[in-house]
Amino acid sequence: MDYLELANVLFPDIQKTPEDYEAMYPPRALAEGARVTRFAPSPTGFLHLGGLFAATVAAKTARASGGVFYLRIEDTDKKREVEGGISGIIDGLAYFGIVPDEGRISQSEDKGDYGPYRQSERREIYQTFAKALVEKGLAYPCFCTAQELDDIRAAQENEPIKGYFGKWARCRDLSMEQIKEKLAQGMPWTLRLRSSGTAEQKIKIDDFIRGKIEMPANMLDVVLLKQDGIPTYHFAHCVDDHLMRSTHIVRGDEWIASVPIHIELFKACGFKVPKYAHIAPIMKEETDEQGNVTGKRKLSKRKDPEASVSFYAEEGYPAESVNEYLLTLANSNFEDWRRANADAPLEAFPFNLKKMSASGALFDLAKLTDVSKNVICRFSAEKVYAYVCAWAKENDRDFYELLAADEAFGVSMFNIDRTGKKPRKDIAKWSEVKDYYAYFFKALYQNDFTFPDNVDTPDIIAILKAYDAVYSAADDKDTWFQKIKDLCTPLGFTPNVKEYKQNPDAFKGHVGDVSGVIRIAVTGRRNTPDLCSILALLGEEEVHARIAACISALA
């Protein structure tokens, strides 16, 4: 067989050679050890947590080594593409602060010297490399129809190895005449790899996450180009990762089983085989109706709202919290590092691919909540105010109007208990803020004059009357507390909690009970941030009005 002739018969329009592309996309001038990684999603829907996780890991891998992280859009399957899929991915990543160094940056624009970064714009490149494989006798046209392939599948039902190979590969040894005849008849064809693998051969990889893996080598004549000339994922990513000079393929471990095909393809094309890091999927515990853990399963796009990244924006988890949480899932040593470096930016964390779990990290919303509270408590009040406003603008217009009406008030509100050594960890997500802080707003405040049983109603009224007479919005913390303490003794309470504990029968209660009464009367809550600051911020008119309303409700 004259393979050169075959290549020209199959690809008459392809004039370029692989060498042309090698020259166009030379090896990157990066320092030794710099890793080039990519995120290569198909625009088949919006970004999912697993995708964000993979992108985070790939980006950290590149950045930790002074390398390059790029975004490639794998849109060879037009049927599965959704409208807005590309911008959904780009915007989704950007929301979480992931801005690739190069790659697709909008629906139609690229940044970087190794593009185009969208596979549907690389047809000629794939065809050039496909043609070169035909020239080397490593690929051939296959004219089998869908029906014929179904028949092969049916006939292989009891075979240990299934697929297009050996005696099943009917088109592998067609003569030039036969090929020309079929082409002349206009028969559609796919291009297949002429695999050199045998049933005995094994391949070995040393995966960064999964460790050393040995697998049977590929022996299937897999499809490289579909009937429309569009490459399969296998072939396209191999050409792209070579020409874009990826050093590390960081991707989901659903691709592990295809590694033997990929290794054969890289070698057939004369490319260096890249390093692999296959990420285990994020898992979720399954529970029965009583809440008992019954097992683990993959986080599911269908069943779990938290699998979609839009969940986090809608609930109002700031990107910083999600990023921080993803690192706790990614690297087991992250939390120790965070404890030792409470204020360090996430970028300072020495991310290590080898410290990733091979079996899949467990997603836990309670843990995210915890992480998020820790992240948010380190935000400035101004930042919290800006974030809550931005969230409310999209998700709760009424609340937004209230917040936006008085910025200074909003910032002061969020500043309560925020600046000390141990800032209050009350907020995990912006959607909780309205409820937590409702009593700061006349329009939202709902009184709840339910007091603890240990204080009698006449005493409650007496406390409120006495406090109402001395309250001033201008009181600083010490003055305020002194006033509360001064109320205690005449009313039969003690300002000294220790004294109360030693002799509880001698008093009606202690200073905490007194301030608790005031807290409930004014906020409707038993638990709030610093009461003195709340009373100052609410202002005299409002505080007097709330106390008066409480007294008349109880009287």
Ligand code: GLU
């Ligand atoms: N387009 C493939 C996917 O979305 C990419 C896998 C890879 O990263 O190579 O699963």
